[in-house]
Amino acid sequence: MTIKLTYPPKSKMRSGRRFLLSILRWPFIAAAIACPIVNLAVGGPAWSIIALLSLYAVWTMVLSTDLVEYNRTSQTIKTVVFICVLLTLIDVLLAPGWAAFVVPLVYFGGIILSTVLFFTNFEKQKHNILPLILFLFFGILGSAVALSIWHEHDFWPYIVTGSTSLLCLVVIIISMGQDFLRELKRRFHVK
Amino acid sequence: MEKINIAFYEFLESLSDGEREVIQHFFSEFDINFAVSKAERRRFRQDFERAIVALCERGVPLSEALERLSLKNLGGFYARPSIMWFPLDDAAKIYPISMEHDRQQMFRLSVYLKEDVVPEILQMALTFAIKRFPAFATTLKKGFFWHYLDAVKKRFAVEEECTAPLGAIKVSMSGSGSFRLLYYGNRISAEFFHVLTDGTGGMVFLKVVVAEYLRLLGVVPSDRGDLWDIDETPTLDEFENTFPKVERAKSGSGFVDRRALQMNGRLSRRRPCRIIHFRMNSAQLREAAKRHGGTVTAYLLTEMFFACSAATDELSGEINIQVPVNMRKFYPSKTVRNFSMYCGVRIPIDKVISKDEIVKEVTEQLKVKADEPAMQEMITAAVRLVSSLRYIPLVIKQPIAKFVYGFLSEKSYTTTLSNLGVVTMPEELSRHIERMDFCLGPMAVNRLACAAVTFGDTTMFSISKMTADPSFEEKMLSLLESEGIEAEVEGSEYYDH
Known part of the structure; x- marks a missing residue:
């Protein structure tokens, strides 16, 4: 099927956020899974809760920011x-x-x-x-x-x-x- | 910016003393019309300057150009601080809750003119027309229980289209709008976040902007028909949430449905990754529909069922095509906010064999499912749902609604066909318009979404693709051509990286 192009050509620029999210998503998920497992394995105080909340804070404040009212x-x-x-x-x-x-x-x-x-x-x-x-x-x-x-x-x-x-x-x-x-x-x- | 100023000053220098005085007089009352920041006022002034130059360069006498661009067209809109706000309508409440960074419920309407767009004039057309649509001159805000639209007095800028269509609109910043007006060659496009309006409301807006654009270029219709007059004062019923006004049915239903088949093809990261338009002769399309004993919508749906079958490897299951239904035809309303519901036309894939039978089946299903009682039940369910959730804080509602809407709802249908029907413009304006198109925005699970609109003798059937797999459109094209419908294929590149 031949398509007559009536839209602008694609730009070479990637969406920075989407690219960053796609790369960082997996280390974040891995860390979120690893922390409680290691914590349970080695025992001691529940430091993984702090680690999980910190990961969430970085995720929501830096990578996946508020969609409405980001000011x-x-x-x-x-x-x-x-x-x-x-x-x-x-x-x-x-x-x-x-x-x-x-x-x-x-x-x-x-x-x-x-x-x-x-x-x-x-x-x-x-x-x-x-x-x-x-x-x-x-x-x-x-x-x-x-x-x-x-x-x-x-x-x-x-x-x-x-x-x-x-x-x-x-x-x-x-x-x-x-x-x-x-x-x-x-x-x-x-x- | 500097270049533009220089162009205006060069233009001023080319004028006689008398003409310079006329321009000075024109701008003497300028500041009192803009109760906005200094920087914003400067940008507005530059818009006027650019438009004056653009009109004069097109051979319009200076006095005529100034008359067309008269400050009276602003209607004092920017002279007052913004105090209005609009609660979201019942259909729109889900959209900000379910959106993601790169995915919003969007749609796009375009008008193709017979000449290239003059951006300076389009900017002025938007500046003048926006006052008639106060619910569009807004920014999305987060309340404790629901989102809402907060009026904002700012310069809504037209942009040259330079990226893939239907990208998410960044609504998070202070004062950011929920629509964008774009131009590309001879095309003017309005992309809307669904939170503002539906296809019908969006078309009212785009028609007004195009009419204002053409007026500035000297084309004035003798009879405006259903075209809104931008000098009229907006009324409450034009921006109301009409859903609660509909009489409640005894029972509410229609939201939950069985899972439907999905077409195959890997979902692209960038959605939609491609736009494809079939440009068809509307008479040929009507003729084909008539031959099979159905309406144009029923006929297009039928062809879509066959094309969907060709775009999946599944041999069993049901294809369900969602069809938005304009509620204004049952409950007359002037609102340009969302006022549509939807129904699903569902046929098992192994029954997709005979075209005539499918047309008959689709027609029958539409008769029952898209009729007033079914829609009334659905509205009742929607209004009840919204009402029951109203005292739950947004922070609790949001994650649940996001999951339910984004994940489950799309799985109950295979694709969508939204047919806006025949759009008309006053005769004098129609002469300057070639055609129109209508595209739906990104989907989470569905591989594509279709939309159609007819202007004059041209029907544009548009496919918003979420996958590179070309099976659907290739089958659709061959089906249309086999019925004697000549379709010119236009569209975009494949945008996914």
Whole structure:
């Protein structure tokens, strides 16, 4: 069958991401299978859980990124959340005793960073606010829960994180005014 | 960019003082029409400058060019910040959930003009026409429960087609659109992510853009017919989710189906890896359909059953061809959002023997499965499903829906035939249009998808291929030719590396 060509010729360039994914998929899968097997074989603490989560973090943040709303706010928050979860797991599984103090401080750093990034590109980022709202909300909630559980320990990191989250949320609400309500309405719609 | 500015300044220098003053006056109100960033405003201005030069180079007097490009055509669209948003319609909700990096539910509509496209004028046509389609001037966003479309006021750029068609649209960045408008030689193509619209809605949009393009070139129809007027104010019913408005059937069904045969051939990495069009005389096609006692759709489906049989080594099992059904014919609606459902025409492969019998069987199945009661049941099922999932956070819904839709749903059919039917344009505009085509986008499991559209006396039957195996199209062509239908074959190279 002879086809009259009416489309542009194929370009020599490969799709970079597709090529990278096709190559890296197999080492990732191999590592994901090998880690738990080796862990079970040699025994000891469940370090493979940390390895698996780290692999997932690299996969989702570098290789197979978000398909909707890939922006500075969402990516910063995603990174901070992964770091906090990994730190917590390291504490629980490998070296206990410090995460309850360190994690809220990392979270606090994430709040400051994401709020600064939000306000330095306000007009654009105000349409990308959902991850930040959830991040601040969980900052307040998490701090309140932690304070009620560990009130006899060193609790200032939670006070700092919780109050900063609340402050940032208030500042964002004031800055956005009506837009904040509009944004909430569309972000939480069920239509 | 520099080159373009130089061209405009050279053009200015060639004008008289009076004409320069006219241009200065034209741009005096420019800034207040664009409440966008400085860089974006500069790009808009350059579009206008390029269009003025392009029109004048075609011999249009300056005053006439400025009149055609009048800022009034913007209708204040870019002068206001964006506050609108649109929930996804019930059919569209699955698309962002099930998409992948290199695979989106896409389709493409093209208009072939009798002359090469003037890109500068096409850009202005899009800039002027987009205001009539506020749901298209949007960016996809992620809500807590569902995705939605957020209005965005930006310059939607036309692009020269330089890569394989129907590639995924990058919808992840802030403000990125869900459609692209392309040109290549004499062809204007609109590629849509299905989240925005269906074939009917997409065609309304493309017709408006082409009409606006031709208006800018001086072709004005005396009677617009069903062509939308870009100066009219958009109304809610044009962008509504019409599914919930359909009266519910007593029971909802139609989504789950048995597995169907798949054609053979290794799936390509790049999908679709090739586009093939059969350019046919619509009268010959109608005549062949009439000879066998069916409609054009039934006849094409019949030939497809034979071609599918030739493209698989299986000797038993059922071939199931999915046929999208436009709901507007049962429930009149002006919406340009998705408002179509589908049915499956299913025939065992060992029964694909006599053409006349297959036409009869297909016609009967279409009569039952593509009729209002069946469609009403399917809509009811869709609306119920969406309603039952509405309070489940997206983060939970997404992985489940992705698996179910991407893996299971396509396995229940062999291929698809979407026939948009006869598309018309006002007489004066038709004189400048050669033909149209319609292509479906990538599939996960199916080896190909077919679409057809008729404009004037030309029917374009398009095959979007997901495999290099040429069995289907070769058989299809020989079947059509054996019926006396002359088909010119056009298309793309094989794009997979």
